[in-house]
Amino acid sequence: MYTITPYTKDHFSQWNEFVAQSKNGTFLFHRDFMEYHNDRFEDYSLIVFEGKNPVALLPAHRVEGAVYSHWGLTYGGLILGNKIKLSNVINIVKQLLQYLHENGISKLHIKAIPHIYHKVPAEEMEYVLFLANAKIIRRDSLAVIDNSYPLKIAAGRMEGVKKGRINKFKLEESDNLNLFWNDVLIPNLQKRHNTLPVHTLEEISHLKNLFPHAIKLFTVWHNKGIAAGTIIFETETVAHAQYISANDDKNHTGSLDFLYHEIITTVYAGKKYFDFGISNEQQGRKLNEGLAFWKESFGARTMVHDFYEVETANFELLNNVLTGNSIRV
Template sequence: MTSFSIKKYDAIFYELWNQFVSEAKNATFLFHRDFMEYHSNRFKDHSLLIFDEKEKLIAIFPANEVANTIYSHQGITYGGLIYKEIKLDKVILLCKEVVGYYHQNGFDTIQIKTMPSIYHQKPAEEFLYALFLMKAQLIRRDSLAVIDSRNDLLISKGRMEGVAKGIKSQLKIVEEFDFESFWNQILIPNLENKHQAKPVHSLKEIQYLQTKFPKNIRQFNVYFKDKIVAGTTIFESNQVAHAQYISANEDKNELGSLDFLYHHLITEVFATKKYFDFGISNEEQGRKLNFGLSFWKESFGASTIVHDFYEVTTSNYKLAENVLL
């Protein structure tokens, strides 16, 4: 029987953790400690490192705690058990050990927002099977609008009319390292006026993250007569270009600014990227769909990949025992 040792994350593991993230088959830059810790004041970290009997790191579990619940991780878009090339039987044992560890340390439940398959370097759904064995319950399902570049790109007539407007308006697209104009002139006012909300990242936070991950966090702005009228923030990983923020001023339909911008990104900037992920159009924990937003994304040829959230009772770790014949 394989034996494991589990250690709670500490700063002494910073380099080891980040090196593991760079080599895992189901990790992106969001799991780098510099990304996880930009908002460390908001979350009480309880991440784990799992070692084999030879003290070799074989998996990590990014997580934070709130009362008697563990979350994987509330400050990251997706999560779960992160690992390299290990077989299904070992992943089952690893999950049992992780869930059992939290149970023994007084936590009743774990809430897990899984990583959508498009972000996997190779198939990595062993973790989902282990959750099934422990009777994890599906508590939320979001819908991602995703373009698969291996298929023919089917952009609707309506979107191409918007692109034509952008050309006629002589719009200019600029990739910039300055987030201030988009945040202060477009994004923040729009979120406040339409949703009484703020961006997940403050201007200071996104600027800091971009200095840490300059190849992964990219800002594209649209200008009309030297005035910013639209923009988007892209989080780029190995296989996926993900639209983190999309926003435009009130003239977007007349100018075609967002159609013009996204046609450029999809057909030129990220044309060779395996997937383009527009993100979700859901509200109320996945129970509602913003039809207009979803329709706009699908008009570029995007279709649906689901993003599932599970809750597992920690005492169920025992259910992963004696499953191998």
């Protein structure tokens, strides 16, 4: 029924058009976003065709005998068209696993797309992974605000907001990535975690230029410098906090509480979800309690992000799943 083809640059426009029209794709799957770090990964993205038309995409890369949902992306899995049905996805995954198995790939690793990023329900892949005896090998916890049922912001956070108002902070959307990266974000990450941002300044600047309506920097200023800032990745259904950072005096000035109060209650009040991201460490096995508490104080609650591993030889388990029975209603 389907033809599986490795992605090449000849598919650039076709791939991006499918992502834009899909039910669970976001700008992270645009090839311009995926390929800003293509020197780090051996791309193994696949396109599933029905005739001449793509019906599913698998953004992925290869490491020896395994294929992974792209490590350079927060989430992955199958990108699906709006019209596709569950029975089709069962057959697609069966053929994908068989294709990988026949090409020397023993395992497929999938980090699912959290359902808050779906434009319409799109968890067919997760169901088929269950049928194929996939194992959950990691589970992260996302702190998410559902704006259709917002919870009251905690009094402790509102105290910080009051301090920010006393300091006459104003929220600004800014293009000054250089100042935020070098004066706030990098020093804080090095001091507190002995690490660096996932993106270099050059990379995030490049991506922001490519996707100016999806990647945004918001800041508040104090004494002619950035007191706090955040990078937001915006999709159709979600505003996601990619980076959060503030100066050491944030508790005294209320800079970070003020920043996020304004973002949540003003800028993105009409967005379906606000995703603070994870507070996990060690592949989901540890939780940064203080960070999680801060996010929950704004009304965020927990959703899980699952990572799967499946043996490609398990394609045979999908042979007899569809019964063929016809039921009229």
